[in-house]
Amino acid sequence: MAYSVTLIPGDGIGTEVSGAARRVLEATGVEFDWDIQEAGVTALEKHGDVLPDAVIDSIRKNNIALKGPLTTPVGGGFRSVNVALRHALELYANLRPSRSYDGVQSSFDNVDLVVVRENMEDLYAGVEFEQGASDTAEIIAEINKRSEKPVSKTAALSIKAITPENSRRIVKFAFEYARENGRKLVTSVHKANIMKYTDGLFLEVSQAVASEYPDIEFNDRIVDNMCMQLMQKPEQYDVLVMPNLYGDIVSDMTSGMIGGLGVAPSANIGEKGAVFEAIHGSAPSHAGKNVANPTAMILSGVMMLRHLREFDAANAVENGVKKIIAEGKNVTYDLREDRDQSKAAKTSEMADAIIAEIQK
Ligand code: NAD
Numbered sequence: 001m002a003y004s005v006t007l008i009p010g011d012g013i014g015t016e017v018s019g020a021a022r023r024v025l026e027a028t029g030v031e032f033d034w035d036i037q038e039a040g041v042t043a044l045e046k047h048g049d050v051l052p053d054a055v056i057d058s059i060r061k062n063n064i065a066l067k068g069p070l071t072t073p074v075g076g077g078f079r080s081v082n083v084a085l086r087h088a089l090e091l092y093a094n095l096r097p098s099r100s101y102d103g104v105q106s107s108f109d110n111v112d113l114v115v116v117r118e119n120m121e122d123l124y125a126g127v128e129f130e131q132g133a134s135d136t137a138e139i140i141a142e143i144n145k146r147s148e149k150p151v152s153k154t155a156a157l158s159i160k161a162i163t164p165e166n167s168r169r170i171v172k173f174a175f176e177y178a179r180e181n182g183r184k185l186v187t188s189v190h191k192a193n194i195m196k197y198t199d200g201l202f203l204e205v206s207q208a209v210a211s212e213y214p215d216i217e218f219n220d221r222i223v224d225n226m227c228m229q230l231m232q233k234p235e236q237y238d239v240l241v242m243p244n245l246y247g248d249i250v251s252d253m254t255s256g257m258i259g260g261l262g263v264a265p266s267a268n269i270g271e272k273g274a275v276f277e278a279i280h281g282s283a284p285s286h287a288g289k290n291v292a293n294p295t296a297m298i299l300s301g302v303m304m305l306r307h308l309r310e311f312d313a314a315n316a317v318e319n320g321v322k323k324i325i326a327e328g329k330n331v332t333y334d335l336r337e338d339r340d341q342s343k344a345a346k347t348s349e350m351a352d353a354i355i356a357e358i359q360k
Contacts, residue, residue, distance in 0.1 A: 001031070002031035002032055002033040003030070003031065003032050003033065003064070003308060004032075004033045004035060004061070004062045004064075005032050005033070005034055005035065005062055005064050005065065005066060005304075006034075006035045006037055006055070006058040006059045006062050006064065006065035006066070007022065007034040007035065007036050007037070007065070007066050007067075008036075008037050008038070008039050008055065008065060008066070008067040008068060008070070009036065009038075009068045010039075010040065010067065010068020010069045010070050010282060011040050011041050011042050011068075011069075011070055011071050011282055011287075012069060012071055012281070012282025012283055012284045012286075012287040013069065013282055013283045013286050013287050013292035013347075014040075014068030014069040014070060014282050015068060016287075016288075016290060016292055016294070016347045016348075017068060017069075017278065017292050017293075017294040017296070017297035017298075017347060018066065018067075018068030018297055019348075020294035020297065020298065020347050020348060020350070020351035021066065021294060021297040021298045021300070021301045021351075022034070022066075022301075023351055023355060024294075024298050024301065024317055024320075024351055024354050024355055024358070025066075025301045025304075025305070025313075025317070027355040027358050027359060028305070028310070028313035028316055028317060028358060029313070030305065030308075030310050030313045035058050035061075035062060037052075037054060037055045037058050038052070038055075039051050039052070039055050039067075039070055039081050040070030040071055040072070040081055040282075041070070041071050041073055043055070044073065050070075050072075050073070050081050051081050051084050051085065051088075055085075056085070056088045056089065059085075059089060059273050059275065060089070060272065060273065062273075063272065063273045063274070064273060064274050064275075064276075064304065064307070064308070065273070065274070065275045065276070066275075066276050066277070066300065066301060066304055067085075067275050067276065067277040068277070068278075068282075068297065069277070069278060069280060069281045069282040069283075070082075070281075070282060071281070071282045071284065083126075085268070085275060086119050086120070086268055087120070089270055089272055089273045089275070090120070090270045090271065090272060091119055091268035091269060091270040091273065091274070091275060092118065092119050092120050092166065092169060092170065092173075092269075092270050093116060093117075093118070093119060093169075093170060093173045093267075093268070093269045093270070094115075094116070094117040094118075094119045094247060094251075094266065094267075094268050094269075095114065095115075095116055095117075095177070095266060095267040095268075095269060095303070096114070096115040096116075096117065096247075096251040096254070096255070096264070096265075096266045096279065097113070097114045097115075097265065097303070098111055098112075098113045098114075098115070098251070098254035098255055098257060098258045098264065099111065099112050099113075099258060100112070100257075100258050100259075101258070101259075101263065101321070101322055101325050101326070102322070102325070102326040103325040103326040103327070103328050103331070103335065104258065104259035104263055104325060104335060105259060105335075105337065106257060106258055106259040106260075107257070108234060108257045108258070110234075110235060111234050111235075111254070111257050111258050112238075113230070113234060113237055113238070113239075113240060113254050113257075114177070114181075114183070114238070114239045114240065115240050115242070115247055115250055115251040115254055116170060116173060116174040116177060116239060116240065116241040116242070116247070117170075117242060117243075117244060117246075117247020117248065117251060118166060118167070118170040118241075118242070118243050118244050118247060119244060119268060120166055120244070121161055121162060121163060121166050121243075121244060122160055122161070122162060122198075122243040122244035122245050123158050123159075123160045123244065123245045124244040124245055124248070125159070125161060125244075127158070127159040127161065128156070128157065128158045128159070129156065129157040129158075129159075130156060131154065131155065131156035132154075136155075136156065136157060137153065139157060140152075140153055140155060140157070160195070160198050161198070162198040162199070162201050162202050162243060163201075164201060164205050167201060167202045167205040167206070167243075168205050168208075168209060170241060171186075171188065171205060171206045171209040171210075171241055172209055172212075173241075173269075174186050174239050174241035175209060175210070175212070175213040175216055177239060178213075178216045178238070178239045179213065179215065179216060183216070183238050183239050184216065184217055184238055185216065185217040185218070185219070185237065185238040185239065186210065186213075186216055186217070186218050186238070186239045186240075186241060187218075187219050187220060187221055187226070187237055187238070187239070187240050187241070188202070188203055188206035188207075188210075188218070188219075188220040188221075188241055188242070189220070189221055189222075189223050189226045189240055189241065189242035189246055189250065190202050190203045190206075190220065190221075190222065190223065190242065190243070190246075191222055191223050191224075191246075192220075192222070193222055198243075199243070202242075202243055203220055206218075206220060206241065207220075223242070223246045223250070226240070226250065227250065227253060230250075230253065230254065230257070234257065251266075251279075252279075255279060260334075261278075261279055261280035261296065262280065262292075262293035262295055262296055262332070262334050262335065263293070263295045263296055263299065263325075264278070264279040264280070264296050264299075265277075265278060265279070265296050265297075265299035265300035265302070265303055266278070266279050266300060266303075267300070267303045267304070267307070269307075274304075274307055276300040276301065276303050276304040276307070277297075277300055278296035278297045278299075278300055279296060280296055290346040290347045290348055291332060291333060291341060291344070291346060291347060292332065292347050293331075293332040293334050293335060293347070293350070294332070294347050294350055294351055295321060295325070295335075295350075298317065298321055298351070298354065299318070299321065301317065302314045302317050302318050302321075305317065316358050317354070317358060319357070320354040320355075320357035320358045321354055323357050324350065324353045324354050324357060329345075329353075330345040330349060330350055330352075330353035331344065331345055331350055332344050332345055332346070332347060332350055
């Protein structure tokens with residue numbers, strides 16, 4: 001039976017890389033019934049909204065989506081499609097694996113890390129108060145009545161809220177992921193030495209959840225020390241779970257450690273659905289040239305296949321990608337040492353080479 005999957009092709013290089021990923025996924029023999037939905041600038045032009053209700057309805061119905069990158073129009077008060085999707089579908093876990101592939105230029109070898117980032121709260125929730133506004137002055141006055149440490153009247157405020165419920169949910173997700181994927185260690189990343197109440201709570205909950213998983217090792221690291229240790233001995237770490245903002249920053253760092261955006265996949269997962277997408281954006285300067293690297297989008301498809309428990313197909317695609325990158329012949333310009341566009345494979349040609357590997 002074919003899987004019903006919402007496909008958001010994206011814009012800019014999005015349509016090219018998602019088109020490549022679609023062909024590669026179909027080459028595995030797994031059948032898909034794609035429900036194609038437009039979002040972002042394409043939807044804005046046609047429907048007057050960057051995120052039409054039909055997109056959310058389709059993902060709610062199918063519980064799963066593959067999404068190409070979307071351009072967020074600058075100005076005009078447009079809501080961010082990614083943030084709106086995460087909140088509408090309560091996709092609370094952002095899963096960002098970083099694995100080294102032979103043939104990708106990088107200062108690190110043998111990186112195999114998974115960042116599990118809380119997606120719903122922390123400083124990312126957007127609870128902010130503008131400098132000089134009357135609301136801000138009232139809140140500062142109230143804080144100064146209750147806190148021994150005064151906040152300057154000239155300050156702007158961003159509120160960091162951490163709840164035990166969301167902390168527990170994300171840490172449990174990390175342990176369940178570790179168990180399902182044969183991972184040995186979960187590290188809770190925080191700044192509890194300074195933010196004793198918010199990050200202290202995240203750490204306390206992490207320790208409590210860890211005690212429910214005696215088969216998985218657990219430790220914790222302060223976020224700055226975590227970054228240094230990842231630079232020095234990444235092989236000592238495995239699954240890293242952390243609040244939203246640290247997750248955003250640390251996962252970009254781990255993507256950089258494996259060669260950057262072109263090869264970094266991700267998933268946003270909740271109880272009601274899952275959206276798989278490359279970490280990179282729509283790279284407008286490359287759009288329409290068939291030169292963008294499709295790897296991140298194809299590896300996001302691999303994550304989707306594993307989510308669907310199509311493990312053989314997932315392994316076939318991942319092995320195909322590995323082989324083509326290691327050979328270094330049929331790869332896009334960014335994966336070539338000389339970065340010579342004239343000698344590089346096009347987006348579609350790299351996908352063709354991966355398909356040929358899968359079908360060998
Ligand atoms: P970007 O990721 O689109 O591009 C940054 C640079 O990275 C590009 O100039 C390009 O050199 C390189 N790059 C990215 N992906 C590549 C690929 N597959 N192959 C080869 N090179 C690649 O980031 P940006 O320029 O900051 O953002 C462009 C647009 O994308 C913005 O509108 C932004 O809001 C949007 N965006 C969307 C998403 C998403 O939909 N998930 C994520 C990030 C940015």
